[in-house]
Amino acid sequence: MKFKGLQEFLDSKEKSELQKLMQExxxxxNSLAESQTELEKQREAVRDLISDVEHQLQCSTIEMLQAVNSVLTRSQTLRVKLPKMIPRKQRRIFQAPDVKGMLQELQGQMDAQRYWVHVTLRQVRNKHVAINMEKRQIQRQYRYTSSLQDYKTSDLGVLGIPAMQSGKHYWEVDVSGCDAWILGLNDGRCAQAQLHSINQMGSMYNSHDKQHENYQPKCGYWVIGMRNRFVYNAFVECSVTRNASVLVLSLTRPPSRVGVFLDREACTLSFYDVSNHGALIYKFYEPFFPDTVHPYFNPMESLKPMTVCGPPS
Known part of the structure; x- marks a missing residue:
């Protein structure tokens, strides 16, 4: 199984590099074709000018003098353009990818899977959230409420079980088809706190909006999130000022399955794109994790469910 995963990983990297070469x-x-077309146009223009000059030379002196201004103007406006130079970076000798780095990346996620734990969702009394019978799937429920305050204070975040106090823990979440989500760890405070309305949560990604400050480590959250299908963020804070910040993550493709690995011994929380051969999405380094933390899941405004995956059989 390990060698099969390695082969698939290397095959994927090979296809990626070949695709880059084909694009180059x-x-x-295309650049050469454009240059050739431009040169052909210039050649025709020069030929036309030469033909006109030869024709004028056959005319009388008066006619030739009358046409000289026209010929001079055309010759001055005619400028031979050099072909487009191929950028040096496109003429480089092919550089093989960092195979060692790729293998270490793959190995990190494969090692993490050894610590797979059976995570389920804690049942909550929240009419805006639906959890299935197996307690492994959470979905946003749109319900009418006559109380605006009730609507605004509903928190869609749900904690997972078990609580994690020591050791290493790994779990995976299926987010395929989701428009938005937040997942990671929480210190347990979200079970009591009522944080945001849906409208507020939709705006919390704005770095100028203070709503995102709730989703940062000092408030008990170590999470990443996705909105609008393709915008990915990590909710962090400055190590010096402790101010909240939303870090934009650059992913090669949308992950459909995310692996989460908590290593309390190393004080790290890692997120992997399982659907992209375990590519690392983001890693938190947190020397001051609380004594107890819980898996955290929030479907946000997405109508598609988030599903906690079971370990492979």
Missing amino acids: KEGIM
């Missing part, structure tokens, strides 16, 4: 080749060929 296509860009170079």
Whole structure:
């Protein structure tokens, strides 16, 4: 199984590098084709000018003098353009990818899977959240409420079981089809606190909005999130000022399955894109984790469910 995963990982990297080379080749060929077309246009323009000059030379002196201004103007506006130079970076000798780094990345996620724990969702009394019978799936429920205050204070975040006080813990979450989500760890305070309305949560990604300050380590959250299908963030804080910040994450493709690995011994929390051969999404370094933390799940405004995956059989 390990070697099969390694082979698939290397095959994926090979396809990725070949795709880059093909894109470079296509860009170079398009550039050459454009240069060739431009040169052909210039050649025709020069030929036309030469033909006109030869024709004027056959005319009388008066006619030739009358046309000289036109010929001079055309010759001055005619400028031979050099072909586009191929950028040096596109003429580089192919550099093989860092295989050692790729293997270490893959190995990190594979090692984490050894500590897979059976995580379930804690049942909550919240009419805006639906949890299935197996307590492994959470979904946003849109319900009408006559109380605006009730609507605004509903918190969609749910804690997972078991609580984690020591050791290493790994679990995976299926987020395929979701428009938005937040997942990671919480210190347990979200079970009591009522934080945001849906409208507020939709705006919390704005760095100028103070709503995102609730989703940071000093408030008991170590989470990453996705909104609008393709915007990915890590909710962090400055190590010096402790001010909240929303870090934009750059992913090669949307993850459909996210692996979460808590290593309390190393004081780290890692997120992996399981659907992309275990590529590392983000890692928190937190020397001051609380004594007890819980898996955290929030479906946000997405109508599609988040599903906690069971360990492979």
